Amino acid sequence: MKILFIGDIAGKAGRDALDNYIPTLREEYKPDILIIDGDNAANGYGITEKICKEFYALGADCITTGNHVWDQREILSYITRDPSLLRAANYPETAPGQGACIKTLPTGQKILIIHLMGRIYMPDPLDCPFQTVDKILKNYQLGANVNAIFVDFHAETGSEKMCMAHYLDGRVSAVVGTHTHIPTADCQILPNGTGYQTDAGMTGCYDSSIGMDKEIPIHRFTRKTPGKQRMFPAKGEGTLCGTLIETDNDTGKVRKIDPIIIGKHLKNTKPIIS
Secondary structure, eight states: OEEEEEOOBBHHHHHHHHHHHHHHHHHHHOOSEEEEEOTBTTTTSOOOHHHHHHHHHTTOSEEEOOTTTTSSTTHHHHTTTOTTBBOOTTSOTTSSSBSEEEEEOTTSOEEEEEEEEOOTTOSSOOOOHHHHHHHHHTTOOBTTTBSEEEEEEEOSOHHHHHHHHHHHBTTBSEEEEESSOOOOSOOEEOTTSOEEESOOOOBBOSSSBTTBOSHHHHHHHHHOSOOSSOOOBOOSOOBEEEEEEEEOTTTOOEEEEEEEEESSSSOOBOOOOO
16 A cells, blocks of 8 residues: 655645645555645644645545644534544544544555644643554554554654654554654664654745744744744745655555655655656
8 A cells, every 4th residue: 555645734835835746746656545734734823624625636535633723713613524634633532523534445445544642842731642542553453454554643752753653663554743844864664564754844835934934933032022923834935745655465564665855945855666
């Protein structure tokens, strides 16, 4: 199974990059499943129903979010009607929406997609992500009742993401981090067959401060005052960042995991088709 995951969409620059590059990537790599993290898609703050439908029109099968999931109030009702839009599974069970879903491919293969949020330096005091994922995996076994399991772990620190990946090594197909908006150079296959990357990176403008116009955060850092404006996304050309994962059809473990970077400001890289 080929899984194409696209990192945090940041504002219009990120949405434009998605429009520009996803059709070519889908034609070139023919992924079986497309997962997009849309946590900052709506002007840097959450996502809307309209944007979700735009992503589905581009071929998205599932949309994950993160700590900005509730920034657009319309999502509180929309997420209950859209089982393919995920909030973190370690929110309280009373929160709207769900934190995992199963997608069935035309071949009959099934993939379980799990969305988790870290707790270190994160704003919401959520339930333990390790205990939460254990509860979910009690019902699913890789290579038995699901053919692949993908985890988007939205967290601040590399240590928490790495520990999650090692904790799940051999039990899930891949753990890919989001939230820091910087693509990391550590794509790897762990000893028991789980693919891992600390952060897939941001899809947005990199002439910025993690996707936001750089002047306001520079003001805050240098003057230690909040300034008069709310931060807003940078308006330059967007770069797409993501990860392409190929799993073994029998075991669900990873055979290949490669970063994808396409755009203006970063050194571009794409997987070689074998």
